[in-house]
Amino acid sequence: MSRPKVYSIAPDAPFLPTLADRILDGTLLGDWPRGDENPFWLSDITVVLPTRRAQLALARAFSERGHVLMPDIRTFGGEAPDEEPFLPPIEAEPLLPGVSRLERRLVLARLIDGWARTPAGAQALSTPPSAAEVLALADSLAQVVDDLNTEQVSAAALAAIAPENLAANWQNVLEFLNLALVAWPAILAERGKADGSALRNERLKRQAETAPLVFGDRPVIAAGSTGSIPATANLLGALSRLPRGALVLPGLDPDLDYPRLLKPEESPHGHPQYGLAQLLRRLGVPPDAVVELGAPGPRVAVIRQALALPEGTARWAQARAALAPQLAEATDGITILGARTADEEARAIALAARDGLMHGKTIGIVSPDRNLARRIATELLRFDLEVDDAAGSPLFHAPAGRLVRQILSLASNAFAPVDLVALLRNRSVVLGMERAEVARLADYLETRLLRGQRPAPGLAGVRRLAAEREGAEKLDPLFDALQQALDPLCTLLAGDRFSSATFARTLAEAFARIATGDTVPGRSELEAWANELAGREGEGPLLPATGLEQVLYKLMAGFEVRNSQPRRDDISIWGQLEARLQSPDLLILAGVNEDIWPEPADPGPWLSRGMRMAAGLEPPERKQGLASHDFEMALGNRDVIVAYADRIGTSPALPSRLLQRLEAFVGKQTSVLRASGNVWLEAARSLDAVVGARGADRPMPKPPAHLRPRRLSVTEIETLFRSPYDLYAKHVLRLRRLDPLGEEPGARERGSMIHEVFARFVIEGHDFDGPEALGKLNAMAREAFAGLDAIAERRDIWLRRFEHAAAAFLEFERDRSIHVRKRNAEIKGEWVFPQLDDFRLVGIADRLDMLNNGELEIIDFKTGSIPAVGDMKNFDAPQLLLEAAMAGAGAFEGLPSVAASALTYVKIALGPDAFRPTEFKPGEGFSLMGAADEVSRRMQRHVTEFLLRDTLPMAARIRPDVTLRYRGTYDHLARNEEWTLLEGDEE
Template sequence: MADISRIFTIPFHQAFADSLVAGLIDRYKPMELARGLILLPNNRSVRAITEAFVRRSSSGLLLPRMVPVGDPFLDERLGAFLDPVDLTDPFPPAITPLDRHFRLTRLVKKAMKQQGKEISPSESHRLAEDLGLTLDQLIAAEIDPAALSTLIDPLAEEELAKHWQSSLNLLECIITDWPQELANTGQIEMQDRRNKLLDRLTERWQKQPPKGPVIAAGAITGSPVSARLLRVISVLESGLIVLPGLDLTMSEEEWALLGPHERDPDTGIKQPSLESHPQFQLKLLLERMGIARNEVALWPYENKKMVHKERSLAISHAMAPARYTNQWLNLSEQERSFPDVSIVEAAHPEEEAQIIAIALRQAIEKPGVTAALVTPDRTLAIRVSALLTRFGIQADDSAGRPLSLTPPGMLLLDIISAAADHFSAVSFLVVAKHPFVAFSEERALWREHIRALDMVLRGPQLKIGLAGISQKIAQEIDKKRADPNLLSWWESVKTAFLALDNRHQEILPLAELIRLLRETGQTLAGDKLWSGPDGRMAADLITELEQLAIHHKELMSFADFGRILRQLMDKQAVRPVSGGHPRIFIWGLIEARLQHADLMIAASLNEGIWPPISDADPWLAPRIRSELGLPGLDLRIGIAAHDFASILGAGRILLTRARRDARAPTIASRFWLRLEAMTGGLPKAAELPYYAKMLDEPKIFKPALRPAPKPPVPDRPKRIAVTRFDSLQADPYSYYASNILRLRRLDPVDAAPTVAWRGSLIHSILEDWVKKDNADPKKLQTRALNIWGDINSHIIQKILGTPRLLQAINWIEQQIQQMTEEGRSIVKVEQYGKCLIEGIELFGWVDRIDRLSDGSLALVDYKTGQPPSSKSVTSGDNLQLGLLALIIEQGGIPSIEGHVQAFEYWSMAQNKNKQAGYKISVLGGKQAISPEAFLNFTEKRFSEVIQSYLLGNAAFTARPYRGKKLYDDYVQLMRFDEWRANPQHKVIGS
């Protein structure tokens, strides 16, 4: 039995780091402590204990050596101190993680090929990553991978589904080849080397105990080799073990229920362990050490941050196994209460982040008070950190940020993405707008050029490749819509991307892909790309990949390379250097595991985040893992539960969650629900959502008035297009914004084809058909198919648009053949005309003018969507055709003589029979009116409107008529939502 005075636990209601340090300083003399050694779980634990020593020893202290032991089940590494280089019998070096990853990838692809399966490079890398974790766990648990073969046949035939049988067979093939692959490198597994080093240390301390104190602190899990080391420390005269949050109040019945359990000798059934319980891993560790729970004593030293001891008891009740939750009914109010714990449910993550930022800022109003946000959600942590800058607070996320989310990592991934996307306008602009990119120019000048290019590239998706961008620039310059100097600048910039252009479908060697990426990044961003902690990490990763690519001659596309590089970057965290606020912290779960602040905010308490989702092992079925003795898939849930319980031991606690995320409603964490159920409901910090709401509210809110600008008459336009008249009469403010302020809505980059774009396409086809093919019906379809070679459009638009276009063209061809037989002929297409009415120039383009058999004229306007109804035309809401007829009647098109007798819309939309094409004669049917009467009505309406708005001083009022609006381009500018509900703003017709 171990000496009971050498194994302790610090309960949840005491801050572990501060209590541990307080006890060590009290227990040992300064020089004795300085010669000591403290074994801790990981590097971040070392930092937490170091900071606790600094807080405790204001007069100065020689610190003991602190070394991370690491937990292989949590992908943690062994400290360098425990891996000496001066051994007389050194172990072989460990294979680097990246080299191992690529070798496993090659074996995965080989085994897949042997089974007749082909997988993409990115999928093989993903499987290799999961395989590496599985092998690490087998080695850490001291399970010979070869033992897997003894389980395959009996289990595969009886209990496993076919896909698990396939995975097992595949794994057996890889495990068979892996030892020889590893031996060829002269290296060993990192976890195998860790086991050997710890076993050697265990043997040395058994034979020759260290002279100074040896303290093992903070372990909540432990592999068998770690447990053996801790067992030896527990019997050393100078040894000491301090566990965090071991529950000594739990009944023996509950403790036994946790597991692990032996197989029933009669039934052969093995009861599952409660791995999701916060005490399970500690129980497993004690059993591996051969120590009973009653041998562990409470740490007899206290600290200033401790709360009342009843808090630990309440935590124990809240985390009770499900079978014992009915006992909550028998608890007194004090036993199930959590004083100073409150909750906030936000509507969405943005509000949650704002609430947390306010709570942190509020906490430090009192001098000396510390506050910490604890969350496994790195996105939320980034949001809170950004919001705190509003209060002048710089709070660094000590858990770090994945390399893929840092500026260097994002630029490298964006370059690959652009190459894989064949330099679409969007993907290129993402690279060009990166803050590191300047291409040897001054950053301000580069931004000017990119903004000009951004304006040029807006609109429907272009042809793929850099050539599509070049063509679009030239087209905009020809139309006088871009600076001519932009093209010469672009031709210079384009050289940086030529090596990547037109290679998006190529399968290239890994070494070539890395070279292209490195050189392009260097050309665009220079040394800034590789500067700072994140830049240096990116440079190290690229350098290591280049070295590995010499031996691993893997072939892949840019798209696969991008996915693989992102996987690698996601695993590397860039942690901030010191310099954040001294009293506000943002911690991950590991950082919070051993320390408390005065206010602890546990955030993102939703299922799938805290606790995380139990990711399935693609290689080993749960039954196989159980038979082998590996930890179950709920391992991380149990650890997350222990972390949550540790936070509940702090003084003041705020628990937060968002009711929905970016995709769907969320489910509250099981930990949240347990507390709510046991306590009957925790108090809500209702003031925080109110503060968050009021933070951006003006002191006095005065809604905007309906805009009604009245520019001076001399400043009003003296000409108007037929296409703008309907806007002027229906929504004068929109006309004012468009034609007087000259504001235009910006199209998105790589936009979907709009109705206007499709209309221009149809007009161009028909115009060329009439002018170049003399309206020969046999040549119309050919003309339509050839249009795609003449326009700067993405191939996908041709693929998707051609069938619909041909349907419309065939309908037009049939209609023209029919009208030709009736004696009707095309006179003009795309014809410009103008006339002067009351001093205002009216101008516009006619899509088509036909000569009818009686010598009169017909006006045709093409529509790709639904045309205006006859009622809307004859009522005066849509007078485009009538105004064009006025131009003709007044000689506005000199080459055209005659009177307009027919007004038609030819629509390419589907008709009642779901076929493309139909036409509307706007003066027929129920709305029958003579052409002469229609023209008189049109002229009268035109005169009234221009007398009010262009020749008079009428205000350009926003939306004056109920139900009459054409477009929503200026809704935000007119602040429509602010004034539309105001009863004082009555509209005509209400």
């Protein structure tokens, strides 16, 4: 074999088109005959590339150059059919089947789960891991196995790690690793399988050994690989040493100080050229022996200076001065887009991509952040541009996975109303019925049954609630189908522990019954996942019935749903691997934030950075070096946008160190790069902005007088005084607030129940001084709170609190018994005003107690706050005054006309203010009945102006209560926040 023939294509040259040109002009073919003497010369050439996407792009490059006959284009270590030509022309042992990722995850998880229960495992892990955490640890351990295989380091190398230099927890971890990394190969051997990383090494080794026999003296060109995998590096060396072999590297810097770059003490692993330097060392080729296929331009010099080794930054001033005349040319075409948020970043990228398409450009969007990629795809839909992330959508987030999660949530939460309605609203749920029928029943179930109701747990609780509602029998077919579909899953979750196989099988069966006959995107992938997992009975940790959504997420990791529909080919979203060697007209690097591009140098939970290096493994910064090389190659594109966000989620974020270095080197030129990015940011911000926004006017509805209400309650008079619009919405438009779905009883319901018990005690005539009074009150409370069986814990707490409140109530009533002749509870009243077109004022008084002196005391028991004294004096709390006026007019059933001598608020509570009476404070110069007469006159004036006539609008917030810290029922309809401005307590 000859000395390796190594070439390089600079970052600013489109790699695959340049490779095609150099093949066609014979640069890479040596003396291989071309032209008329060998008309099929191109089909005799073999080109080996890193990815299938590069394979297709190179074929397109040859086609664009008018060549129908293509070279034999292959990938390194591809699928079995692609490897056949590499196999030796002699008999070879067949390779073992590969162990699946899921099988390995379950087996390793079982090992970790057993170790976690030992004293050593408990000490190392500090807290017992959940099932989801065990599965995550299994994936991390599998990565250690792959690293050992990839870097061809034996597990025995861990013996080089001196345990006496480690902390106690790391010693325990190392002890487990020594056992697990011996047990795992034995398990594989017993099953007759092998790790995928080990099989890849073996395939690449066979290809390297048989290359001379397979290719002979025909041209073979290996291109685009950095040789980061040692087995790949060996194959590259074997191919490049063939008589007509050649190796074409991506973006090699021949001027770099490679001896320094390879010194571990210099920590060079994050440098973009580190992998190429390692490859050249393995090949025994000095950098100056590498042939550059085209001279790099000034941009390459700028990029390489910006990403120089640490000591290279000390020479930035000289380098910048030397490049100053070319700096503008070098950075022409680079745009920096610094968005405020990831949402804004995605929108700006979508606008830039759309503009490129309108100018006939091809667009490539690269992001290692899958969430950001999905955001960008969604933003592109604004412009009817359907583009998919090449990496696909995780099964967990795909429609099929989403439906499975809804099924699991419904069963786990015992048919909670929100989960039940959410499942039935999923358009894939058919339950063996017509989808329209399911939707109709879901509407009825939500609006007529579950709003404001909290049924007992389980489907049985929902059925019992439905049985109380007339006409709800129409839901029986729906309930029967749900029970048949989910009973096995509910039974499984009611148990103690179960296997992953049983869990997946039961979930898949429920999915099949619920989504019968419907095509759900991801359904086939879900079935494949469930079938594989169902065949692993006895493997993996036993699962508890809690935290199962996280367990499902870990079990589905690695299963992707790819779009099978044809999409346009002039725009693509790629991951970093898919983007390598691609050269679109506009390349957009998205998510160029620190800890995203490059990712954190996390060694994982099993080996620290020092332990990895002691065992002969590369440190975690090696992946950062690959990301840096991707960044360097991407910046070589003629037009490139580098985008990042200042905030990701709720946390601040930084631009990537790679971008920071570039900006630091180019200095003032950064403002030019950012200015071109600001164009897209301003467009993104204005896309949803409203120019010349004007606040809404206060609503001024003027319905005809005959449509306005002629009957109000005493509590609605305050609304009439403060915001007639609320009465318009309630009585004219007949709008009622929908109760929250599955609402649990709160303070309002508790207050109503307590009022009901206290009133019932009075109505039934029980003796406050009797020894059985407290027991009777508690018995009544148990009856009133019986509807809280669905939330028994809350019911018991409320009953315990009621016992204290009841004792205080009895003490309050006993203290005043000497003054009270008769107590009257929950008395209805109606006051008719003939002079106001028979307007009626109605109300139910908590207590109207006749005193021994023949006077009347009106009591309002409050579980909420008592009105402020200022509101009492200003007639802004008119309820008790109106009840006094009604009593004076004889408007209460069974009571004669009588003047009230006391209006009292009593706070129902457990603190020191409990059952302490608060007297109503009328305004200065008013007696109680005088104030009652005044509020009656004011009410009549408001009724006349706002209800009996249609001259005044029923406006919102004419006298607002600015102390309220919650929204009113109709505030959103009145659009209050658009035409009011509150500062503190002032309007």
